[in-house]
Amino acid sequence: MATIMKQLQSKAVQARRILQKHGTTNHKQLLEQNSQCCVSDRTLERSWEVPKQLYYTCYSRTFSSQAAFIEGDDRPPSMRKLAAKKEDVILRAFPRKKTGKNWCKKERRVGLVPSIVFEQENGHLGGNKELVSVEKTQLENIVNKIGQTFFLARTYDMEIYDKPGGQIRKKEKVLPRTIHLHSASDELLNVTFIRAPPSVKLKVDIPLVFIGEDSCPGIRKGGYVNTMKRVVTYVCPADAIPPFLEVDLSTLDVGQKILLRDLKVDPRLKISHGDSSLPVVKIMGTRSVEDAAAANSTK
Numbered sequence: 001m002a003t004i005m006k007q008l009q010s011k012a013v014q015a016r017r018i019l020q021k022h023g024t025t026n027h028k029q030l031l032e033q034n035s036q037c038c039v040s041d042r043t044l045e046r047s048w049e050v051p052k053q054l055y056y057t058c059y060s061r062t063f064s065s066q067a068a069f070i071e072g073d074d075r076p077p078s079m080r081k082l083a084a085k086k087e088d089v090i091l092r093a094f095p096r097k098k099t100g101k102n103w104c105k106k107e108r109r110v111g112l113v114p115s116i117v118f119e120q121e122n123g124h125l126g127g128n129k130e131l132v133s134v135e136k137t138q139l140e141n142i143v144n145k146i147g148q149t150f151f152l153a154r155t156y157d158m159e160i161y162d163k164p165g166g167q168i169r170k171k172e173k174v175l176p177r178t179i180h181l182h183s184a185s186d187e188l189l190n191v192t193f194i195r196a197p198p199s200v201k202l203k204v205d206i207p208l209v210f211i212g213e214d215s216c217p218g219i220r221k222g223g224y225v226n227t228m229k230r231v232v233t234y235v236c237p238a239d240a241i242p243p244f245l246e247v248d249l250s251t252l253d254v255g256q257k258i259l260l261r262d263l264k265v266d267p268r269l270k271i272s273h274g275d276s277s278l279p280v281v282k283i284m285g286t287r288s289v290e291d292a293a294a295a296n297s298t299k
Contacts (some may be wrong), residue, residue, distance in 0.1 A: 002226070006182070007102070009125060014116045019106045019110050025229060026146060041112070041134040042220050046174045051236045051265045056090055064208065065215045065292055068165055068233045070115035080196035085222070088157070088223065089156050089157070089189050090156070090157045090159055091134055091135075091138065091139070091156050091157065091158045091159070091174070092134065092135045092138060092159055092161065092162045092165060093115065093133060093134045093135075093158055093159065093161070093201065093265070094133050094160065094161050094162075094163060094288060095131070095132060095133075095160065095162070095169075096114060096115075096132055096133045097131070097246045098131075099131065100270065104189075104190070104247060105245055107133045108136070108187075108189075109169050111135065112134065112135065112136055112139060113133060113135075113139055113188045113189075113191055114131075114133055114188060114189075114190045115131075115133060115134050115192065115193060116129060116130070116131060116132070116172060116190075116192050116193070117129070117130045117132055117158070117172075117193045117194070117195060118177075118192070118193070118194050118195070119192045119194065119195050119213050120195070120202060121249070125135045128195075131159060132158075132160060134191065136159075136188060139188055139191065140188060143179070143188070148179055149205075149207045149230070150207055150212040150232065150244065151179065151186055151202055152176050152177070152178075152179065152204075152205065152285070153205060153207055153231075153241070153244070154175075154241060154243045154256065155173050155174065155196045155238055155241060155245060156173070156174055156175075156176070157171060157172075157173060157174075158171065158172055158173070158174045158193070160172075164226040172195055172197075173195070173196045173197060173198075173238060174193040174194065174195060174196055174203060175193065175195075175196040175204065175238065175241070176191060176192070177193060177194050179191050179192075181245055182245065193267070196241075197238060198237060198238055198239040199235060199238075200238050200273045201237055201238075202235070202236065202237075202238055202241070203233060203234070203235050203236055203272050204233070204234060204236070204241055205232070205233050205234075206231060206232050206241070206244065206245050206247050206269075207230065207231050207244045207245070208229060208230055208232065208244065208246075208280065209244045209245065209246050209282065210225065210227070210246075210247045210249055211246055211247070211248055211249065211250070212248045212249040212250030212251075213249050215250045216251075216252055216283065217251070217252065217253045217254075218253045218254040218255075218256065218283030218285065219283065221253075221254055223241075223279075223283045223284055223285035224283070224284055224285070225249065225278060225281060225282075225283060225284075225286045226281065227280075227281050228278075228279050228280055228281060228282070229260075229278075229279075229280045229281070231272070232260065232263070232271070232276065233243065233272040233273065233274075234265070234269040234270060234271060234272060235269075235270050235271075235272050236266070236269040237266050237268055238269065240266050240268045240269065240291075242265070242269075244264065245263055245264075245265060246264075247281060249281065249283070253283065254283050254285040255282075255283065255284075256282070256283055257279045257280070257281060257282035257283070258279070258280045258281050258282075259276065259277050259278065259279055259280065259292045260274070260276045260277070260278050260279075261276040261277065262280075263280065
């Protein structure tokens with residue numbers, strides 16, 4: 001416990017420096033700017049003796065296919081769908097000769113993001129590792145436009161040049177696997193990609209986009225949407241990965257729900273794990289609304 005508290009106190013010192021750097025002492029305001037911070041170890045939350053906001057502020061954030069659901073999205077469905085629209089993007093990358101913190105810092109100073117391209121073998125990141133650096137401005141524009149969740153759920157063409165302004169050495173299809181951001185500045189630190197040729201089956205988290213809320217009978221009666229899942233993990237060929245899945249709520253009444261097996265997907269998409277009878281979303285309501293719906297159903 002003493003070791004944990006020393007680590008937390010050290011984090012608090014780092015956080016205070018961050019607050020001073022931003023010229024504010026308002027923890028809540030700065031936390032809202034970095035609201036996607038998260039802590040995976042729940043035992044630490046019960047042992048804090050330093051402000052929770054301070055720990056959150058300085059905690060480094062890693063977005064991956066497994067952790068993508070942490071990101072909340074309060075935008076209207078129409079805006080989420082617009083942001084989720086898939087576009088053909090070609091990522092420009094260059095060979096990276098060395099690894100290490102100092103070398104990666106040099107890459108970031110010249111506008112590049114250190115990255116690694118793997119092959120996925122038997123569902124795990126495997127061999128044929130290649131060190132590359134991707135143009136930072138291009139990656140930031142994509143991530144800021146569609147969000148981390150959608151960025152991790154689609155494939156891209158990557159052109160690897162022999163040098164900046166040089167010739168294309170090779171071109172391949174890749175799928176982002178993890179994206180690491182700086183805890184305070186949101187700067188892109190590194191990205192991991194896996195090769196995604198059409199014949200290879202990959203595990204990917206597909207984001208859900210909910211539509212039809214305006215015409216949903218249950219919501220019109222005073223109910224609300226209880227979302228159980230924001231992403232669903234599928235195993236599918238790389239050329240069959242959808243940018244998102246639409247979940248239509250326009251026919252749901254109070255108490256009704258949509259299950260995993262109800263989602264309309266390509267037959268080549270197979271649920272990675274879990275029961276297909278698990279709920280994705282349910283229309284909830286107050287007791288009076290639910291009683292009224294039950295009374296109408298018995299008539």
